[in-house]
Amino acid sequence: MKKHNFSAGPAILPASVLQKASEAVIDLNGIGLSILEISHRSKEFIAVLDRSVELVKSLYQVPDDYAVLFLSGGASTQFFMSAMNLLDDSGKAAYVDTGSWSSKAIKEAKQFGTVEVIASSKDKNYTYIPTGYAVPQDATYLHLTSNNTIFGTQFRTFPKTTVPIVCDMSSDVFSRQIDINQFGMIYAGAQKNMGPAGTTLVIIRKDLLGKVNRTIPSMLQYQIHIDQDSCYNTPPVYPIYVSMLTMEWIEEMGGLPVMEAQNKLKAEKMYQAIDSNPLFEGTVRPEDRSWMNATFILKDGSLESLFLKECDAAGISGLKGHRSVGGFRASIYNAMPLESIGVLTDLMDSFAQKHG
């Protein structure tokens, strides 16, 4: 039976990407060797890495004063590594707290300087994106989480400020057009829109580096990874390769303008189904709803397990909400086809007819 994969991450990847990714495990481009067993310094892998950097630059129109890195350790490593590299002991960084991921970033950054939480939506269980705050002009950077996978919120626009924005885009990277010049640094774990788990994209404006005084282990210095083109040590070869395939797919589909249009359409269909159905209810303030993760509940919580059972029977997987919030979460990343959303919304309708 065809599965409709609504998992929040690691998440659905395009079928054509999976096909190529599977073939390369046996033989990469007919060289007679698997992508899993070639040296990271072979010309074949250097070509993969170069192409991956080129794709990031072309999709986001990244200017030359930024570096593009493929690291490991996930966004959780970037929570502290960004502060370790950018924030001096005597410096201050501003953070907007939009839930779990921001909270973790805040906690880790505190080891390296002063952290000022300038806005938070904690008062309403992170169901909205805060507005109306001022960014302190003396902040080294402003940290944001562009999309919160757990609560289902997303920044529609980013604050206008001259303070460099450091943005965790793990769950909406490559999902829409952005002006890269608004950001000092972007980081993203691959496992939603970019590829499988195991690599982390970092895009960083190079002039932000070299301004802290602490001693940093080599593997944690952005500058070393920049100088070594992400090959200071053996990088996560296969996750980078599959990320390259996924970015090629994005490009072939028409790039970020097309992703954005499709994601908007898919999100509208999803939220329309939630709003029009008397049994279900969205959990996020409408203007802050994520185009990537639609969170909702059954007004009658006692029907939850029955609904999940019907989902399972219809081949819908990964719909259960995050263990810290409950309810449901439809993760509808780039690779999610409109048809699969239709299967879910049809099921919601028929469920309402039976149980409404």
Add this chain to the structure above:
Amino acid sequence: MKKHNFSAGPAILPASVLQKASEAVIDLNGIGLSILEISHRSKEFIAVLDRSVELVKSLYQVPDDYAVLFLSGGASTQFFMSAMNLLDDSGKAAYVDTGSWSSKAIKEAKQFGTVEVIASSKDKNYTYIPTGYAVPQDATYLHLTSNNTIFGTQFRTFPKTTVPIVCDMSSDVFSRQIDINQFGMIYAGAQKNMGPAGTTLVIIRKDLLGKVNRTIPSMLQYQIHIDQDSCYNTPPVYPIYVSMLTMEWIEEMGGLPVMEAQNKLKAEKMYQAIDSNPLFEGTVRPEDRSWMNATFILKDGSLESLFLKECDAAGISGLKGHRSVGGFRASIYNAMPLESIGVLTDLMDSFAQKHG
């Protein structure tokens, strides 16, 4: 044409592992989803992780007072993370310097306490394993690199000491039987004997932790990864999966006694060919020669490129020595068949007949 993959790492994996690894990218165990797109908290992946830990424990007969972790960031991250977690500012660690990898580990550890290099083979370009040194009784740990991929040296036995040994086994993990009780901690990047690049095995005696006073970012604390069963954040799912398949293959082949016997046989065949051939010369003191990476040179260096060209024509790949030392290096890990070594040694013989 069949390729004979002598790459030092990422390196050859068993053909049956690659076959299963390729299939799982399309569909994992018939669940209708790819291993690349399932949640790391799904029951399918938890089963992979549990099985991987179980295999490590069974292959090395790991007692219950040790924890088994699958992390990311490579051995290069362990160079500093081991010292960061084990060595207090006021403490001292002893290191044996057997070349590049040890040297990097020494450099990184110096940030966290006193590092005493108690032995080194630098005087002879790391062509032997030092002996006859005393391990200071007040050292927090003794750090060793069990096998040096670049120079082709390997500890045949480990020093007898009551000081806990921290050992980088990246390039000979699961290649032979060891007594795990001799070690306080073992770490190994997967990309030689264990799997593809992207995950790092850590086996650590739990009582060594909790003894340093510094503040450590969450992602760098072994204790947090232990408490969260390697799922504090999204782990490198696919590299762990393929490592599991490779460990299953090792088990099916008969486990470490069989790996050890085969590796010994393969190494003997390789070194016998080097020693008996008038054109070639081994670079390492015979008793310290690695069973994993056989390093050798052509006495007449001007023939090098011609030999590599003939290797290429015979389907032999990855034989060029590390860029920092030159010459040749035949990496003959667990998955390397005796037949492929035969192809190489036959070529060396015929090369000698033509050019000797």
